[in-house]
Structure formats: C-alpha cells, structure tokens
Amino acid sequence: MFRLQEFLLVTAAATALLASSLAQAAGVRVRGEITTLADTTATVTNTADQRTEVLLAKDYVVLVYRNIGLDDIPDNAYVGIPSVTNPDSTRRALGLVVFPEAMRGLNEGFFEWDLTAGSKMTNGTLAQVVARAGERVLEISFGEEKQTVFIPEYAQVSTFSAEADRKLAVGDKVVIFADDTGASLTGKYIGVHANGGLPPL
Numbered sequence: 001m002f003r004l005q006e007f008l009l010v011t012a013a014a015t016a017l018l019a020s021s022l023a024q025a026a027g028v029r030v031r032g033e034i035t036t037l038a039d040t041t042a043t044v045t046n047t048a049d050q051r052t053e054v055l056l057a058k059d060y061v062v063l064v065y066r067n068i069g070l071d072d073i074p075d076n077a078y079v080g081i082p083s084v085t086n087p088d089s090t091r092r093a094l095g096l097v098v099f100p101e102a103m104r105g106l107n108e109g110f111f112e113w114d115l116t117a118g119s120k121m122t123n124g125t126l127a128q129v130v131a132r133a134g135e136r137v138l139e140i141s142f143g144e145e146k147q148t149v150f151i152p153e154y155a156q157v158s159t160f161s162a163e164a165d166r167k168l169a170v171g172d173k174v175v176i177f178a179d180d181t182g183a184s185l186t187g188k189y190i191g192v193h194a195n196g197g198l199p200p201l
Contacts, residue, residue, distance in 0.1 A: 028177075028178040028179070028180045029175055029176065030044050030174075030178055031046060031175050031176075031198060032047070032050075032052070033046075033172070034173075034174060035051070035170065037168060037170050040056045040058065041053055041054070042056055042168065042174075053184075054176050054178055055185065055186045055187070056168070056187055056188075056190075059188070060187065060188050061190070062163055062166040062190050062191075062192060063160045064160060064161060064163045064166055064193075065158045065191060065192070066159060066160070067156055067157060067158050067194075068159055070096075070157050073157070076126060077098050077099075077126045078125055079097060079123070079125075080121060080122070080123045081093050081123075081140065081149055081151075082119050082120070082200070083149055084118050085118065086150070090148065090150060091120075091148070091149045092149070093151045093152065093155045094119060094200065095155050095157070096151060096155060097158055097160065098159040099123075100159075107123050108123050108142045109123060109124075109142050109143065110124075110145070121201075122142065124140040124142030124145075124147070125140065127139045127140065127141045137149070137151070138150075155200070156200040158199065160199070168190060173196065173197055173198045174191060174192055174198075175190070175198060175201065176189075177190070177191070
C-alpha cells in the first residue's frame with residue numbers, strides 16, 4: 001500500500017542537489033509521449049502531433065509522481081500549483097504538487113507557466129484548506145504575499161520522488177525539464193506518473 005510519509009522520505013543531500021539543479025535549469029518543459037528512444041536521444045510527441053528531440057543526460061533522473069488525497073498533504077507543505085484565472089479574477093488550479101521537504105523554497109513565487117494558455121505557477125507554503133461548494137480553497141503564502149486558489153475535484157493532487165532504478169521507455173508519457181543550449185534541448189530530470197498519464201504540471 002502506498003504511504004505518503006514513506007514516499008516523502010528522500011535522502012536530504014540527494015534532494016537538495018535535485019532542487020539546486022532544477023532551480024538552475026533554463027525552464028523549458030517538453031510534454032508528451034516518448035515515441036522513439038535511441039542511444040541518448042528521445043523524441044517526444046505531443047497531443048498536436050508535434051515532435052521534439054531531447055538529448056538525455058547520461059545521468060538523467062526519473063521523477064515518479066503519485067496521486068494523493070488533499071487530506072494527505074502535510075501541514076505547511078511546500079507546494080506547486082499551476083492555475084488559470086477564473087472570470088471573477090480568482091484562480092483555479094490545474095493540479096497540485098507537493099514538494100519533498102528538502103526542496104522547500106525552490107523557485108518560490110508566482111510566475112508565468114506553460115501548461116495551458118494563460119496558466120501561471122504558484123510555488124509556496126500551504127497555509128490553509130477550506131471546503132466551499134464542492135471545491136477546495138487553499139491559501140498559499142510566498143514571501144510577504146498570499147494567494148487563494150480553488151482546487152476543483154478533478155484536479156490531480158500528487159507528490160513525487162526520484163527513483164534511480166526507473167528507466168525511460170517508448171510509450172512513457174513525460175514532462176522533461178530541459179536546458180536549452182540554443183543548439184539543442186538537454187534533459188536531466190524527467191517526470192512520469194505512476195498511473196501512466198502526464199504529471200499534472
């Protein structure tokens with residue numbers, strides 16, 4: 001049986017290194033299905049049938065995401081929430097990811113994102129959860145700012161860890177956190193979901 005607390009127990013040094021590396025990445029995300037995998041090159045095809053070639057680092061790391069319940073989120077957890085603006089100017093989450101504790105503070109703030117048109121990302125500390133009319137309302141703090149985000153029932157809530165034994169294969173649905181060198185895209189960190197779908201970010 002999946003246990004959240006065991007899942008979040010990642011070696012502090014390894015997770016801190018992961019956080020540092022992700023923070024330094026250029027911020028290019030390649031989403032889709034791996035349709036070819038040859039040597040160190042993966043071709044990722046998205047839902048629009050667009051293909052992107054990514055060079056995989058020799059020591060690439062697979063981050064495996066698993067869904068959890070909203071009630072499973074630890075108090076004051078550090079979270080990432082991609083969201084869009086509602087007609088009334090409130091924010092509606094497209095998903096929610098709980099970071100391992102050693103990654104607290106990674107890219108903290110509110111900034112542009114590329115999950116869907118007009119989406120943005122909030123990385124911050126979960127301050128409060130309130131149920132309201134079938135939706136969950138979260139208050140997130142980052143720096144001196146606070147933000148309220150609605151979490152629809154259909155939004156995936158997940159957490160992740162690096163799994164050294166997990167290797168990529170054709171057919172995997174991935175989010176590759178890639179570094180754009182100008183000549184090519186290079187990916188060291190690749191997110192996959194345990195349920196076979198795309199990670200919700």
